[in-house]
Amino acid sequence: MPNLLPAVGWKADLWRGVQTGVPILLASAPFAVLFGAMSVENGLTIAEATLMSATIFAGASQMVGLELFGHRVAPWLIVFSIFAVNFRHVLYSAALGQNVPHWSPVTKAIAFFFLVDPVFAESERRVENGRPVTLVWYMGVALPMYGAWILMSWIGAEFGSRVMPDAHAIGLDFLLPLYFLGLVMGFRNRPRWLPVVIVSAAASILAYRYIGSPWHVTVGAIAGVVLAACLPLREEPAALADVEPATT
Numbered sequence: 001m002p003n004l005l006p007a008v009g010w011k012a013d014l015w016r017g018v019q020t021g022v023p024i025l026l027a028s029a030p031f032a033v034l035f036g037a038m039s040v041e042n043g044l045t046i047a048e049a050t051l052m053s054a055t056i057f058a059g060a061s062q063m064v065g066l067e068l069f070g071h072r073v074a075p076w077l078i079v080f081s082i083f084a085v086n087f088r089h090v091l092y093s094a095a096l097g098q099n100v101p102h103w104s105p106v107t108k109a110i111a112f113f114f115l116v117d118p119v120f121a122e123s124e125r126r127v128e129n130g131r132p133v134t135l136v137w138y139m140g141v142a143l144p145m146y147g148a149w150i151l152m153s154w155i156g157a158e159f160g161s162r163v164m165p166d167a168h169a170i171g172l173d174f175l176l177p178l179y180f181l182g183l184v185m186g187f188r189n190r191p192r193w194l195p196v197v198i199v200s201a202a203a204s205i206l207a208y209r210y211i212g213s214p215w216h217v218t219v220g221a222i223a224g225v226v227l228a229a230c231l232p233l234r235e236e237p238a239a240l241a242d243v244e245p246a247t248t
Contacts (some may be wrong), residue, residue, distance in 0.1 A: 010136045017140020024118040024141070025148045031059050032149045035066075036156020042066050046157040053153035057146060058116060061085045068114040088221040099127050107135065114142035192231050202226030 032053065034172065039049035056062055061082040068078045095114045096158075097103075103111065105227050119142050184197065204220025 003217050009013045010134075014136045014140040019139040019145060020122050020137075021141040024122070024145075025145050027118075028059070028145060031153045032152035032158060033156035035059060035062055036153040036158070036162025038066055038156075039153075040160065042069055044157075046068070046154065049157040050150060050154045053150050057087075057113070058082075058086055059148060064142055076123065084218045087218045088117075089115060089227060090095075091221065092117075096120060096123055096133070099123070099133050103135065111135065112141075113136060114139075114146055116142075116145070119145070176217050188201060192228060195229050195231070199227045 001015055012182050035051050035053065039052065040046065044052070052065070056065070062084055064081055065078055068081060089112075091110070096112075096115065097108060100108070119138070122141055126133055126137070188194075200220045200223050203223035204216045207219035208216035213233065
């Protein structure tokens with residue numbers, strides 16, 4: 001296996017990743033506690049709630065799973081619904097994979113398990129700033145968040161009903177979506193950002209109204225991807241520079 005660590009500066013790169021991941025960790029912690037508390041309320045044991053966070057590691061999908069567990073639906077439908085919510089991660093891995101061609105297939109398979117929404121957004125932002133997505137930086141962002149997600153889920157399952165107030169009443173359940181909104185706004189300078197966001201949001205709202213959860217997440221994502229694929233590519237300034245002006 002090739003050496004995946006840079007010869008010089010990998011500690012600094014790792015630390016930069018950790019610094020990038022701290023706001024993500026803080027934003028997701030209340031949501032993980034909320035999941036843990038709701039898991040116990042819906043009949044899961046503390047161990048089952050913690051294991052679910054460790055193996056699925058996707059807040060929205062875990063919430064969908066809890067809702068379906070409560071309705072005692074068929075296991076295949078639960079798996080299919082979680083896949084529907086998480087389908088956007090297939091798009092994430094395809095997009096990020098183009099920026100890390102030096103990673104081996106095994107490395108990608110392991111690393112992309114941690115490719116949740118904010119990790120993808122921060123990776124894309126790093127590429128935009130002209131910096132490579134190294135494995136140590138990536139893991140510096142992802143691993144603390146993963147560990148904190150499991151820990152806070154356990155805390156929520158163990159102590160949630162005693163130490164956590166009504167999350168819906170004080171708006172804690174809105175903290176993570178608010179953070180995601182901030183990530184989306186961070187890409188507002190990209191070309192075609194506004195029409196893609198508008199179409200994706202509109203499709204998601206309509207799907208939520210007429211189809212229901214969790215399908216609105218996938219429908220909204222696909223609508224945005226389709227529009228982005230149909231829009232014309234931006235003309236590169238370098239190509240224009242190659243065209244010499246006509247002389248008379």
